[in-house]
Amino acid sequence: METNPSELTREHGLDLLRRMLLIRRFEEKCAELYSAAKIRGFLHLCIGEEAVAVGALSLLAEDEAVVSTYREHGHALVRGVSAGAIMAEMYGKQEGCARGRGGSMHLFDARTRFIGGNAIVGAGLPLAVGLALADKMQSRSRASCCVFGEGAVAEGAFHESLNLAALWRLPVLFLCENNLYAMGTSIEYEQSVHNIAWKAEAYHVASASADGMDVLAVEAAARAALTHIRNGEGPYLLECRTYRFRGHSMFDAQEYRSKAEVEEWKKRDPIADLALHLKGAGIFTDADMEKVEREIAAEVQAAIDFAEAGTWEPVEDLTRFVYSEPAAA
Amino acid sequence: METNPSELTREHGLDLLRRMLLIRRFEEKCAELYSAAKIRGFLHLCIGEEAVAVGALSLLAEDEAVVSTYREHGHALVRGVSAGAIMAEMYGKQEGCARGRGGSMHLFDARTRFIGGNAIVGAGLPLAVGLALADKMQSRSRASCCVFGEGAVAEGAFHESLNLAALWRLPVLFLCENNLYAMGTSIEYEQSVHNIAWKAEAYHVASASADGMDVLAVEAAARAALTHIRNGEGPYLLECRTYRFRGHSMFDAQEYRSKAEVEEWKKRDPIADLALHLKGAGIFTDADMEKVEREIAAEVQAAIDFAEAGTWEPVEDLTRFVYSEPAAA
Amino acid sequence: MSERKLTYRDAAREALRDALQRDERVFLMGEDVAHYGGCFAVSRGLLAEFGPERVRDTPLSEVGFVGAGIGAALGGMRPIVEIMTVNFSLLALDQIMNTAASLLHMSGGQFHVPVVIRMATGGGKQLGAQHSHSLEGWYAHIPGIKVLVPATLEDARGMLWTALESPDPVLIFENQTLYNMEGTLPDDAGPVEITRARIQRPGRDLTIVTYSASLWKALTAADTLAAEGIEAEVIDLRTLRPLDDATIIESVARTHRALIVDEGWRSGGISAEISARIMEQAFYELERPVARVCTAEVPLPYAKHLEQAALPQPETIAAAARQLLSSNG
């Protein structure tokens, strides 16, 4: 853990831990519910990567927008999208955060400015640039954050977006979750340069790399990045080096990586590590952990109950929301 | 001039001069013929930039392919596409190097492996990557060259191509003509980083910048680049800093740049400079110049005569070449 | 109310100026819209009037700036994004279809995308296959967007503001050959409604359904036909998505014969959709099968005679109309 333990209060440590654990337990349930065929389509879990979502996105102000990927349950939870609405979405219920039209890959929530679950790799980056442009033109100094994997860095959209954001000095946080694989393709086969943060220099975009398995390190790096951005100094790329413990999606036989590699990374579990760190600092006990686990179990169960109790949108409404309804105009 | 004069033979100096002058005089005629409505569509001249085409592309072997842009008359001439066939193409005659189907922006020639005149900015880069991939897979070590402007560097295609070429260590020469403007947009508004060669580092692609107004400097830099490529050391990006003396196309009012700036650059005319240099080295006289001018005038006139004498492809053939004709299969 | 003479280009510029004046949230961005004044001089002078924030040059980054336009729309602005030519828009099609057109539906009605995307389209200027296609009818396949095709000065002047009032993405296609067309507009010309086709010329013998630049060719053909005693009704569709079926069907129900004139390619073009709708809604009214005059299915060639042979012409339109009226039709 990077931070000096004395700087970390019990309250803050507990908050980080609870947020990460909520993601973990929520997604573990998702996997079960997928096997039970309650959740369908593609399901991408971020288990192992929780420190990035929690360390970085917790720092955003309420009205700072996030544009995310298809691996976005964690991001949505951290941003305050209701767990029940997320679960209902994956059930395909109209109480879902996208009325069941989106599913796991397309969580949306206007209240928290969570602008999606986007499943075209790289396509979210220009959106964040545009959100930031709108802010700048309206003299707002808030940040817009775009999350993407290192695989997206190979897309032209990455290149065009960084150049635009730098040219126009826009308040964008480019948050890269470098988990070393794009689906089954290791970074070795997808990036000629593995140091993603360094690539930002080719655009004069400020950047840093953080240990994505250490929530405190992510938080410290993200805080610095957001200060830069909100001060009007332009965009910032933060690369977090992390690892997904599960397959790319629920269909993945994982033949492209060794079990040993996965086990090695699991030793760096961001949740277990933080718990250990807090204990070491004497501000956390096994009893605390049990309590948090209990509370989260209840929260996840409540989300499932909410989803189960949800209703199906009438088939007659199928063609709604292709165009805005008159009221919206 | 960069090179030690003693290294430059009269023969070689004359060859470079004549090639540059051919482009200049040929294009001056194109401008006239455009005003006379013999040439139509969009016409982009490279006057002022001749040193890049001549310095770099003369070094390619006969079977090394070039993928170019819409500003490609110079490239085509250097590669040995016949001036007559180029002119006839711009006249829209079937004797043209694309049977009149392409026009100024789409010169093509199978014999010299000139794979076009491409008018989608940036779209030629992946083609060159593929040509080089084909060579590599067939164990050929020749280079494939792609020419593009600095404006193309902003396109996603640039980014994706450099990454691919680097990952696969392909024999591609990325030749960037940095003339400081993309149409009417100065590099200041289109690139957050003006040093294009440096951007190559973000891909671990070898690179250099050359003075694009100095044909000897371009030649020296291109020679080094080609050695690297043909030795199997992977792709190379060569940035040539140059300037176009005329407008972007024949429609350009040039309100985006000052006359003074243009005049300043015209003082660095690559043809006049080379002539001066050769004279200084005592291997070139005014009489030589007159002779070259005469020969080139004749060559250009022959091209025009060829085009004038050309014929219109029958309208019945309109739908040919949408698909290959049986023989091609 | 007095009238004034102006060109289609002037009308389009006036529409932009009006929009920029009316609403602070409106801004124009695209390649060369500012310092160059627009590839077709449509936005000339607007930079001086509104400044570089609101008339914004972009790099060559179609994915980036179209995506940024979508993002800015999400961020509360009313962007007008200009793509120079429809061919280049293919680079941004992912953003247009997978994001702009889908976001409202995917988000269950939460995120509206009030972006307007303008582009030039059409052949006839000898610009070759990468600058001349007419894909507006093809775009009309995409649910979630609206497609406008102003043929008249009135619509070039009036459609933009109406489009900007839409909470959903609107694409406006301006045929390149129309920019120099002269006409008059009342001094107080302003917004027009965009849901109805317009009968440009009433007639009893057949219905010619067309749009954009082909409208004028159809009207020329109608004059020729009138001299022969054939009275063609000519419909300007104005909007290709959604199509105004009612106006078409009502006309065909009167004339019993329909000819569709479309500058798009025939197979799978909007001409096919119109034919199919007439089939479905007015089959029993038809005296003859619906006929089509479209562009030949070739990438448009440069040579003038070939290009003109590929495009619909007053002569081919008149001939098809005569055929529809002939006893052995």
Place this chain on the structure above:
Amino acid sequence: MSERKLTYRDAAREALRDALQRDERVFLMGEDVAHYGGCFAVSRGLLAEFGPERVRDTPLSEVGFVGAGIGAALGGMRPIVEIMTVNFSLLALDQIMNTAASLLHMSGGQFHVPVVIRMATGGGKQLGAQHSHSLEGWYAHIPGIKVLVPATLEDARGMLWTALESPDPVLIFENQTLYNMEGTLPDDAGPVEITRARIQRPGRDLTIVTYSASLWKALTAADTLAAEGIEAEVIDLRTLRPLDDATIIESVARTHRALIVDEGWRSGGISAEISARIMEQAFYELERPVARVCTAEVPLPYAKHLEQAALPQPETIAAAARQLLSSNG
């Protein structure tokens, strides 16, 4: 000749293996085709058999690797480029239309582009709006390419090699829902011709024209109808560009009623083109207007009941057929 049981996926894999064995110039490239074994497990095992040069993982760079495929084709190879899903292919549409489809024509017949591009298409797996569209019919608008839509194991096995023999670009669309379909093939199954539609089920009362996954729905509907005494002829188009008009028209001339079933969106889909062609070529044979059953014009929603309601179904097909046969059709 004996037969064996296999899936559509197996048949597609066998086609790839066969092609890789037959011709040294053939290679497969795309995202996750190698180490992962293909997003849909189609290429599983081929990396081990043919090595990483010929079964080549690419980064997430659709413009780059599709362009590289075109370039490699120009360089003498016979690339098979895989794009994971048709939605993602929009990123590469510029390369497909402006380069692959246009190069032969623009170059006046000099440069052939023998590239095969495969991709998954279609809805029904609850993958949401960015993974489920059916754009194959839309692609059929583009002159210069061929569009194949294998519905059967025989075609999944046989079309690829025939496509590879084409000197022009061929797109092959595999509906995602077909991969698990089981069937039999003769031991010596091999290449099939790709120019003719196939009457999958003869019938006298109406003609159902369809393709790809909808074929099986149409056949199910035909069984239902047969039980009611209605004999539907079912045509599998197999190739969407060029369309085999002769087979369609010959059938309609016998049955006098036609129903088109298309998983694409209705407006401007291939269904419209087929309807228009029947109008043009068999109008006087028609007892009833041609009818269409298409996918609802919505970005496909995630929720199963909504998605299924959006897609053509045996019930909706049968209902439309009954309507065509009813006295008040």
